[in-house]
Amino acid sequence: MIEPLFSKDISGCAIVGIINTKGKPIKGDVITEAISVMHERSNGLGGGFAAYGIYPEYKEYYAFHIMFLDEGIKESVEAYLQEKMVLVKSEDIPIRKKMSFLNTPILWRYFLEVPQSKLTPKITEEDYVVSIVMNINKRFKGAFVFSSGKNMGVFKGVGYPEDISRFYRLEEYEGYLWTAHGRFPTNTPGWWGGAHPFALLDWSVVHNGEISSYGINKRYVETFGYECSLLTDTEVIVCLLDLMIRRHRLPIDIALNALAPPFWSEIDSMEKNMREALTALRIVYGSALLNGPFSIIIANSESMIGLTDRIMLRPFVAAKKDDFVYMASEEAAIREICPEPDAVWSPKGGEPVVARLEVQI
Amino acid sequence: MNFSYPEFLVKVSENCIKCRRCIKECSFGVFSWDGEKIKINHEKCVACHRCAACCPASAITILKYPVSFKENHLWTEEILRDIKKQADTGGKILTGCGNDKPYPVLWDKMLIDACQVTNPSIDPLREPMELRTYLGKKPEKLEFWHDKSGEIKLTTVMEPQIKLETPVIFAGMSYGAVSLNVHLILARAAKELGTIMNTGEGGLPQELLPYKDHIVVQIASGRFGVNLEYLNSCAAIEIKIGQGAKPGIGGHLPGEKVTEEISRTRMIPAGTDAISPAPHHDIYSIEDLRQLIYAIKEATRYRKPVGVKIAAVHNVAAIASGVVRAGADIITIDGFRGGTGASPKVIRDHAGLPIEIALARVDEQLRKEGIRHLASIVASGGIRSSADVLKAIALGADAVAIGTAALIALGCHLCQKCYTGLCAWGITTQKPELTRRLNVEEGALRVTNLVKAWNLEIKEILGALGINSIESLRGNRERLRGIDLDEVYLDVLGIKPAGR
Numbered sequence A: 001m002i003e004p005l006f007s008k009d010i011s012g013c014a015i016v017g018i019i020n021t022k023g024k025p026i027k028g029d030v031i032t033e034a035i036s037v038m039h040e041r042s043n044g045l046g047g048g049f050a051a052y053g054i055y056p057e058y059k060e061y062y063a064f065h066i067m068f069l070d071e072g073i074k075e076s077v078e079a080y081l082q083e084k085m086v087l088v089k090s091e092d093i094p095i096r097k098k099m100s101f102l103n104t105p106i107l108w109r110y111f112l113e114v115p116q117s118k119l120t121p122k123i124t125e126e127d128y129v130v131s132i133v134m135n136i137n138k139r140f141k142g143a144f145v146f147s148s149g150k151n152m153g154v155f156k157g158v159g160y161p162e163d164i165s166r167f168y169r170l171e172e173y174e175g176y177l178w179t180a181h182g183r184f185p186t187n188t189p190g191w192w193g194g195a196h197p198f199a200l201l202d203w204s205v206v207h208n209g210e211i212s213s214y215g216i217n218k219r220y221v222e223t224f225g226y227e228c229s230l231l232t233d234t235e236v237i238v239c240l241l242d243l244m245i246r247r248h249r250l251p252i253d254i255a256l257n258a259l260a261p262p263f264w265s266e267i268d269s270m271e272k273n274m275r276e277a278l279t280a281l282r283i284v285y286g287s288a289l290l291n292g293p294f295s296i297i298i299a300n301s302e303s304m305i306g307l308t309d310r311i312m313l314r315p316f317v318a319a320k321k322d323d324f325v326y327m328a329s330e331e332a333a334i335r336e337i338c339p340e341p342d343a344v345w346s347p348k349g350g351e352p353v354v355a356r357l358e359v360q361i
Numbered sequence B: 001m002n003f004s005y006p007e008f009l010v011k012v013s014e015n016c017i018k019c020r021r022c023i024k025e026c027s028f029g030v031f032s033w034d035g036e037k038i039k040i041n042h043e044k045c046v047a048c049h050r051c052a053a054c055c056p057a058s059a060i061t062i063l064k065y066p067v068s069f070k071e072n073h074l075w076t077e078e079i080l081r082d083i084k085k086q087a088d089t090g091g092k093i094l095t096g097c098g099n100d101k102p103y104p105v106l107w108d109k110m111l112i113d114a115c116q117v118t119n120p121s122i123d124p125l126r127e128p129m130e131l132r133t134y135l136g137k138k139p140e141k142l143e144f145w146h147d148k149s150g151e152i153k154l155t156t157v158m159e160p161q162i163k164l165e166t167p168v169i170f171a172g173m174s175y176g177a178v179s180l181n182v183h184l185i186l187a188r189a190a191k192e193l194g195t196i197m198n199t200g201e202g203g204l205p206q207e208l209l210p211y212k213d214h215i216v217v218q219i220a221s222g223r224f225g226v227n228l229e230y231l232n233s234c235a236a237i238e239i240k241i242g243q244g245a246k247p248g249i250g251g252h253l254p255g256e257k258v259t260e261e262i263s264r265t266r267m268i269p270a271g272t273d274a275i276s277p278a279p280h281h282d283i284y285s286i287e288d289l290r291q292l293i294y295a296i297k298e299a300t301r302y303r304k305p306v307g308v309k310i311a312a313v314h315n316v317a318a319i320a321s322g323v324v325r326a327g328a329d330i331i332t333i334d335g336f337r338g339g340t341g342a343s344p345k346v347i348r349d350h351a352g353l354p355i356e357i358a359l360a361r362v363d364e365q366l367r368k369e370g371i372r373h374l375a376s377i378v379a380s381g382g383i384r385s386s387a388d389v390l391k392a393i394a395l396g397a398d399a400v401a402i403g404t405a406a407l408i409a410l411g412c413h414l415c416q417k418c419y420t421g422l423c424a425w426g427i428t429t430q431k432p433e434l435t436r437r438l439n440v441e442e443g444a445l446r447v448t449n450l451v452k453a454w455n456l457e458i459k460e461i462l463g464a465l466g467i468n469s470i471e472s473l474r475g476n477r478e479r480l481r482g483i484d485l486d487e488v489y490l491d492v493l494g495i496k497p498a499g500r
């Protein structure tokens, strides 16, 4: 069995994301084409995709994508899920069985409902789901939840992203928002759970970079009951977003500012309201600042957000065409699927690019 | 018969030009003039090096007194001397400065990380490096009002914060223990550096009022100089419960040090002993502390942070948690290496905990209880360099306080004779002919230089860590590794061993 024995991710990577802001479906092969252009940025040790809007007929239910290292652990996790949740449907995730990868696990998906009896005024449905996910990841050795949101899912593994896409038959899925990741790890073993995206509820993150502040980001979210169990530092971003946006209800722009805030010298010269807001934000959420080189694409059911570190130490390009917004590590990846965008730009360090869904899905 | 030997041997070489300056400079009375040459009383020398530094002919050398004791690891020279001294006097042995015993210095057993290849380091000459630090109580979360147009307004009311432009502040040292010039120097340096100095427990000399926004006033068990004006002439107020050099022990400023000026700031009659009782006689448990904290908050209309300083003792984590729950906005933890103007030697050398351990435990405990945001942590007691500052911040401190290091910048040679009131460097004395030796302008420049130099080094190391803001190092123990530490130490410090 492959043991996750590492606590910090050291890797260079490729990331890409597409959203149709009118909610029109996009096939899985589109994003695959884009990410495969950046083949050189990965080394075959990790590739993955997050897809939104892929389970319209089950959109009321939490879709859990889970990997298991063996049947035994699958049985115990299923028993646990039976006890804690209402199981609506359980099936294997369709794959091309003939394709072979390192350490391919058992891949299964579950559509689940939260029994109302489990909720109290203090514990919301989402808190409950988060605790279930954390529990499985932490206490069931050999099981790992890839994703746990509604009407979305994460597909990932140890391989080049284009191969992972074929393996999962992604050309058969349609979604309005896709993100993808190709990984170049320098020191993690081939563990499928360690590939990106990382997801919790409907948040997902693909990340190119290394978090120099990881130690404190992790200790910070731990004080709020999150448990970082993984091989990589990326999951801490997901926890930070969940904490700030869902639990603390910070406006998204403010939460992004906590991750990559303006420098004090800029804040000091802002107009009063903004200055006070950002000063307090840095004072209170200083431990959420992500330091070190990164570019990330964050997604949830309503939006796709691109962000780089404050001094832009990793590449990031955004583009627009009609209802589509694209984000990627390299412009070439965008041009591959959208040869003539209306606009292409490289945002400033720390300045988020936010693309919101304009319709209700 | 005298059983004691001198500790030091003072030699005046043939280069002596007989200017007799050393006679004036040595406040301990080592030198005198016998009509022809300098006469030396070795017995009195404390090795403060004032004479050697001032001798225009470089004629003076100070040596360890060359009597060899028969080697003995149990009955060391120091123990023999102490026994003889006590047999001579029947008194407890007093001393100044911090614990000088060879306990492990854990700072020197922690190594800092740096970036290579996968993560670029940052050049502090090209990119901004932020050291700004805020001390005070933080809310767990913030609330904002915002509208569609992007207008945003903070609706959470923030508790008062002290803004620092460096994570280094000056530790409490009282007027009385140190001279007015030391206070003026630290106040000026604090203003110049954008940081704070701490009056210690001796009240606030009027001369410091222009610097009040950079001053923390202290309330200790003697309650010297405390009135409403005092509480409102500062950036913050600190209740001093304990001090690392003498946990559990009060203070005693002998009547001869209580000059007219000191009597005024301490609000006691001149010439009387200034006694700080061991406990605060109105604080016999944690709820009493809470009452005092809130009494001060009321008196200052909740406009200033109220801190509490405690000595690092065995149960420090639980005590700190109680202090924070009692309402302290800042908690200062003073390790057993912390300095003192006067302390019984037996306490200084044997009581308390290293700050490294106390800090690591307190930060972890407060996080475990989910109350870390309720108070800032200041670590003090033996911080010697920018490397110590960085390691303290990585362990979890918001800021560190320095006392001894600042005094060394002013000339202190750690002779440990502060309690005599004879400090030849004009630091821990009230004698005008000695305090005059400390030039305020020059002293302020030296202390400012010291902290500026540390700031530069801190920025350099942050850059090497790939970090451009101090808050990303705060509590980031992932960037520290222990060397030569066993598992228990590593566990207590919450760091991994080198190689992992």
Ligand code: SF4
Pocket: B010, B025, B026, B027, B028, B029, B030, B031, B044, B045, B046, B047, B048, B049, B050, B051, B052, B062, B424
């Ligand atoms: S000035 Fe200091 S070092 Fe020199 S003789 Fe006097 S006590 Fe000794």
Ligand code: SF4
Pocket: B048, B096, B097, B407, B411, B412, B413, B414, B415, B416, B417, B418, B419, B422, B423, B424, B425, B426, B427, B428
């Ligand atoms: S302050 Fe003065 S008396 Fe005290 S150790 Fe330093 S030099 Fe000696």
